Amino acid sequence: MKRFEVVTRIGAPPAAVFDLSLDVDLHTASMAGSGERIVGGVRAGRMVLGDTVTWQARHFGVRWRMTSRITAYERPGHFVDEQVTGPFARWHHAHWFEPDGRGGTVMRDVVEFAAPLGWLGAGVEAVALDRYMRGLIAARNVHVRECAERGD
Template sequence: MTRFETTTGIAAPPQRVFDLSLEVEVHTASMAGSGERAIGGVTSGQMKLGDTVTWQARHFGLCWRMTSLISAYDPPGYFVDEQVTGPFERWHHAHHFEPDGNGGTVMRDVIDFAAPLGPLAAIAEFVVLNRYMPRLIRIRNDHVKAAAEAAN
């Protein structure tokens, strides 16, 4: 299993960043490079505690589907999305939003994931996913940052 964290400073208040981070349209726009879209569950608007969404995207030339659940939710401090079904053995993504003391937000993502394929998982994580997944989260966070700061 792999764990990584990213931290992004955003010149917008935590509530705005929290809300944008739960918007289906913001997420799909951030993942336009992989053609990600919501195809089941909540397919538009803002997600909340207990909501599920099924995402479909193309990664590594293959079409993938993942259903995730908003399993924890405490606005504007944090929320968690977890894979219910999909390509990972485990996917747990905790989103934290803290005031930076200057009217902005420190957004911190903590991701725990495990690749499928039993003994081959460690190889897949080491060779590919340990670089690929943090890059995807950074792309998403850059998009959330731009959207939140544009609203100022």
Template sequence: MTRFEVITGIAAPPHRVFDLSLDVDVHTASMAGSGERIVGGISSGRMGLGDTVTWQAGHFGVRWRMTSCITALDRPHHFVDEQVAGPFRRWHHAHHFEPDGRGGTRMRDVVEFAAPLGPLGRLAERLVLDRYMAELIRQRNDHLRTVAELAPGDP
């Protein structure tokens, strides 16, 4: 199993960043490069506790589907999304939001995942997936930062 953290500073208050992080439209826009789109579950707006969404995207020249569920939520401090169906043996993504002391947010993503296929999956994690998945989270966070910092007023 692989575990990584990504820390992102955003010049917007935690409640705004938290709410935008749960917005499936914002997420879809952040993953436009992989053609990610919603094919089931919540199709627009903000997700809540127990909500699921099924994403379809292209990675490594293959179309993948993953259904995730919001399994924990404590606004505006943290939430967790976990894979309930999809390509990983395990996917657990904890999102943490803390005030940075300057009116902004210190957002910390903690991702744990395990690829399928036993030893081959573990090799793929070490050789490719750990860096690839961390870069996808950074890409999402860069987009989220742009949206949050440009958003007028407090949602």
């Protein structure tokens, strides 16, 4: 299993960044490069505790589907999304939003995941998947920051 953190500083208050981070329309726009789209569950707007969404996207040339659920929700400081079904043996993504003392937010993503297929999946994690997932989260966070700082 892999674990990584991505920290992003955003010039907008935690409540605004929290809300944007739960917006499925923003998420879809941030993942346009992989053709990510919603195929089930919450189809527009902001998710709340217990909501699920099913995403379909193309990564590594393969089409994937993943259903995730919001399993923790403490506005404006923290929420968690976890895979219900999908390509990972485990996917747990904790989102933290802390005031930076200047009116902005320190957004911290803590991701724990495990690839399927035992030792073969562990090899893929080590060689490519860890770096790829960090890049996806970082790219998404750039989009969140841009939207939050524009006041979207």
